[in-house]
Amino acid sequence: MKHLLDLLAAIALLVWGTHLVRTGVLRVFGSNLRQILASSMGNRFTAALSGLGVTALVQSSTATALITASFVGRGLIALPAALAVMLGADIGTSLMAVVFSFDLSWLSPLFIFLGVTLFIARQGTQVGDFGRVLIGLGLMLLALRLISGATGVLTQNPAVQMMLGSLTSDRMLEILMGAALAVVAYSSLAVVLLASTLALQVVGLDVALGIVLGANLGSGLLAVITTAKSGISTRQVPLGNLLFKVLGITIAIWLIPAWLQFMQPLVRDPATLTVLFHLSFNLMVGAVFIGLTKPVARMVNRLLPLKEGKGPLDRPNHLDPSALATPSLAISCAAREAMHQADVVETMLRGVLTVIRNNDAKLSQDLRKLDDTVDNLYSSIKYYLTKISRQQLSEAEGRRWTDIISFTINMEQIGDTVERVLLDIEDKKIRKGRSFSEAGMAEITELHARLLDNMRLGMSVFLNGNVRDAQKLVEEKVRFRDMEREYAATHLDRLSGMTPQSMDTSSLHLDLISDLKRINSHICSIAYPILDSAGVLAPSRLREPSPPSHASRL
Known part of the structure; x- marks a missing residue:
């Protein structure tokens, strides 16, 4: 029981670390990230590159989806360009998964020490917020080490091995499990990193790849759920991105055997193969669908049509709930x-x-x-x-x-x-x-x-x-x-x-x-x-009282 709690605590620490990085980056670079996204909509390729870069910093494709969806809701960018941003965003988060798959645990104490020092010394400033980012990165690296240790102990338990063995024969169960974990954790990156650790010590590579597909599906569902109460134009971006993921997963399921046959002779480590599969999946989805953003946008418009007519009550409501993130x-x-x-x-x-x-x-x-x-x-x-x-x-x-x-x-x-x-x-x-x-x-x-x-x-x-x-x-x-x-x-x-x-x-x-x-x-x-x-406002309009004259004192 103690080892299971250790694993759950380590997973929670990983999720919390990604949250600290996301909020810290948005505080420091929030307005600049929005300007980058808004100014790169000239064509679908630059839009995708901007989504990749922003998500690599924020480490959350969901956060990028919310920002982009709010732009569409306010009429600042067109839906096809926003969908191209999301294709790049998914590649960006998969690149960060590859980076974190390396053994960087030696950086964890350094990041946490520097981050706490900056956060406490310069709290409320951009330097303090950058310290928050370092704390988050340090906690993520520490959590990955703790997860590896906890799963190493759990894998020796026969009951755990029997329970996880039931996943080896059901691809849909693996995908649903990965999707549920991504929604609960509010981060597909955390789930992919967890899956890579499990692939190394517990469930095996084939099951881990199914969880990765589910994590991608979960990130799409998460954005749809988060924008559920927003206007129709805002909800179209997450829906289009979810369609990309569903179609991509449908294709990827049949390509997994061929991908394993090609990659396993080149890379022996199951954890590295897991994050590389995550990257390959999003690269495949981006390459296939970057030229289909307009047809998918038309499909989204049919599924979520905008109201016709532009009466006085049809004006856009700028109080977008999804922007609160x-x-x-x-x-x-x-x-x-x-x-x-x-x-x-x-x-x-x-x-x-x-x-x-x-x-x-x-x-x-x-x-x-x-x-x-x-x-x-x-x-x-x-x-x-x-x-x-x-x-x-x-x-x-x-x-x-x-x-x-x-x-x-x-x-x-x-x-x-x-x-x-x-x-x-x-x-x-x-x-x-x-x-x-x-x-x-x-x-x-x-x-x-x-x-x-x-x-x-x-x-x-x-x-x-x-x-x-x-x-x-x-x-x-x-x-x-x-x-x-x-x-x-x-x-x-x-x-x-x-x-x-x-x-x-x-x-x-x-x-x-x-x-x-x-x-x-x-x-x-x-x-x-x-x-x-x-600092140019006088504290008071009242004149200072003049001192009493000599005659008045007599």
Whole structure:
């Protein structure tokens, strides 16, 4: 029993090591990896090479599948190019299996020591995250040594030999076992490395090759399961990759005897043969299907057709659940959804002036309904952000997380204010058939135009984080406040002159320009996190109290 627990603990350590490497690489190189994938879609061969390189670093074809699927879901790349990326990704993970099959256990203490030192000394920085990668590599090498030792003891147990012997006559059972292990371990690489060790000491080479085929199938199933709740366009990439694997396994089953006949005279070590078979399988799948990405994409479109029609409810939802596995990517998804929320708010703001000019009660009601959309978007974005692991974010990404929360809160409050303004216009102007004076309408129009300009500037500041634009936005807050005071004073002058229209709409006019100023304050608040991060925001607007004079002390 103790030896079985030792084996299970070693397998768990191997899985944990691959997790540390994956998360560490994504923290250090996450944005660069996404740029590499996005910029290499010119043709299927460069796409496959980019998938190979990214997966060799991340050591997880599933992680590459999630990143690529999110790109397709956001309309950044076409499905055939994404499928080519996945062919390269599978080759990349098989190359890493070959590397880890060598006896590198002597590097394990060095990697763990350096990794822990860097992680503790520079925690929260890219150097610390690189230390996490070294820890993961060290643990993987240590786990492989422990697995080899534990299986060496277990193989001497007659009961274990009898149980494992039942696998030698059923290829489908071997494949299903490998697939299940890959899904449970969340890593086909770990299962392939485990199979190579088992081939050397326990189950034999033929069974290990069946487990390897199952591990490949499991990695495809894992990506499909992970993206099950995503949009259809996002789910198409894992489904296409799974089709590649199923077709490849169907071919490989018949080629195993010929492959063994060719390779066994050249390589005697069963463990090395196992990882080489894994590499050969993915090279074969890549070579056969690299020219068939378009037909497979058409097949996927038939199996998972996109909805026809592009009505207002068919817009892409940027809050992709599959992107949560890559926090830096999830931050970008949340920012895109926040920009959509801002677009809805801008639509509400633009419509206010039309309602005032035309006394359009129907438009006012339609605009007020948009506030429900703004509120729902705020709730969705907030909930999505809470599911992002803050510990896996870099310092800059952590600030971006806070900026998005602040931005969506301001947009939600602007939407509430606009809804209240529209209700006031309906109650105090439209239903009573009143109108503003010519001078009053000119003032409201000017304030409204400046408000829209500031709204566009605020969206630009949120999107780009430009410090100069943020400073300009804060300066606009002072100008807008001065304009509000000036127009309130001129309105009071018109009241003293007994202008009938000004008297009828006085309450609405003063409330309206005050609400526009309040909306502008929320827009200008977008700039404060940017300025604070840049260190150019004063801690307080209060003046320092002057020391008491000599006369006052007497």
